[in-house]
Amino acid sequence: MVKRKSRAKYKRTRVKSPAKFDKRSFRIKDVGRPEHHKIIVGCPKGKFDAKKKRCKVGTQVQTILEKK
8 A cells, every 4th residue: 555645735624614605705815924824715605796706795714724
C-alpha cells in the first residue's frame, strides 16, 4: 500500500454543509494574522442576487481554515 503525503496547507473545520449555500457566492477571507487563519463564507440558498452579485441577507461562515 502506497502512502500519500498530504499537500494541504490548512486544517479544515466544516461549520455548515456547502449544500445550504448558493454555489456562486463562496468567498475566502483572511482573518487574524495574514495567511494563518482563513474562512470560507457563502450566501444561503435563495438569498443571492445574481444581477448585483451580492447576498441579500449577509454571508455566513461555511468552513474555517487553520494553517498546519
